[in-house]
Amino acid sequence: MEKWGYGGDNGPSMWHIVEGGAYPVAVEGNRQSPIDVQTNKVEVCDELGELKYMYDPKNCMSVENTGSSWKVNVNSDGSRIDALLSCIKKPREKTNLSGGPLGNDKYQLAQFHAHWGGENGRGSEHTVDGKMFSAELHLVHYNVKYGSFGEAADKPDGLAVLGMLIKVGAEHAEFGKLCDLLRKIPKKGDKVDICAPMDPANFLPRNKSYYTYEGSLTTPPLFESVTWILFKQPIEVSQAQIRFMRDLKFGDDHSERMCDNYRPPCPLKGRVVRTPKWL
Numbered sequence: 346m347e348k349w350g351y352g353g354d355n356g357p358s359m360w361h362i363v364e365g366g367a368y369p370v371a372v373e374g375n376r377q378s379p380i381d382v383q384t385n386k387v388e389v390c391d392e393l394g395e396l397k398y399m400y401d402p403k404n405c406m407s408v409e410n411t412g413s414s415w416k417v418n419v420n421s422d423g424s425r426i427d428a429l430l431s432c433i434k435k436p437r438e439k440t441n442l443s444g445g446p447l448g449n450d451k452y453q454l455a456q457f458h459a460h461w462g463g464e465n466g467r468g469s470e471h472t473v474d475g476k477m478f479s480a481e482l483h484l485v486h487y488n489v490k491y492g493s494f495g496e497a498a499d500k501p502d503g504l505a506v507l508g509m510l511i512k513v514g515a516e517h518a519e520f521g522k523l524c525d526l527l528r529k530i531p532k533k534g535d536k537v538d539i540c541a542p543m544d545p546a547n548f549l550p551r552n553k554s555y556y557t558y559e560g561s562l563t564t565p566p567l568f569e570s571v572t573w574i575l576f577k578q579p580i581e582v583s584q585a586q587i588r589f590m591r592d593l594k595f596g597d598d599h600s601e602r603m604c605d606n607y608r609p610p611c612p613l614k615g616r617v618v619r620t621p622k623w624l
């Protein structure tokens with residue numbers, strides 16, 4: 346049996362016992378993700394403010410096929426040019442995410458990736474009142490007080506993920522830039538540099554209201570370190586655009602098409618989902 350994946354013998358229901366690396370926290374953990382958001386139980390919260398975010402489009406460096414998704418790697422130490430000029434020029438202010446449930450802590454974008462289904466109407470990880478969407482985009486940030494993604498990844502307040510639910514509809518201009526690159530990384534391990542700037546802020550929906558709760562990574566090692574911020578308003582990509590994701594392969598040319606790479610909702614185990622009062 347292979348290591349964890351999304352197949353019948355190594356998929357999410359087997360992650361706590363899968364050979365070649367078992368993750369008991371998958372069933373024993375108390376803050377596993379994703380979850381089903383039950384809107385009638387969401388706590389409206391006065392103290393939750395607006396999110397503050399600032400991204401530099403030049404920091405999106407490369408996109409790779411990881412064998413479980415595509416992943417855009419983001420330079421967390423400033424842009425390429427800043428890195429080159431750092432000895433003679435003061436680096437510009439670092440990009441970051443703060444506010445909302447994160448308060449004054451600053452979180453730096455490290456990577457983004459997605460989960461999607463083989464057919465429209467399934468593929469998101471979070472569900473809302475039991476409703477699943479066709480895909481879900483994750484912008485993964487780490488708390489800069491830990492110095493690096495690796496140091497932050499297993500701390501209770503180490504990571505913050507912005508989740509965008511995706512439905513199939515209108516074409517998405519920023520996502521289109523990504524689709525052009527996905528064609529070049531069909532197989533596991535394929536990787537290409539990103540030359541044209543890509544702005545992560547353009548993936549956020551127009552309405553910035555959100556649900557938030559304390560959760561985990563949704564792939565092994567399933568660290569319980571994520572403050573989840575799931576936007577209420579879905580974003581849209583076109584049918585042609587979602588096909589670019591479904592045309593990726595889990596492995597080599599002869600392997601299955603990369604689809605249904607999502608973990609289903611986990612038990613809440615007493616957690617409360619909160620939403621800001623202002624919207």
Ligand SMILES: [Zn+2]
Binds near residue numbers: 458459460483
């Ligand atoms: Zn994810």
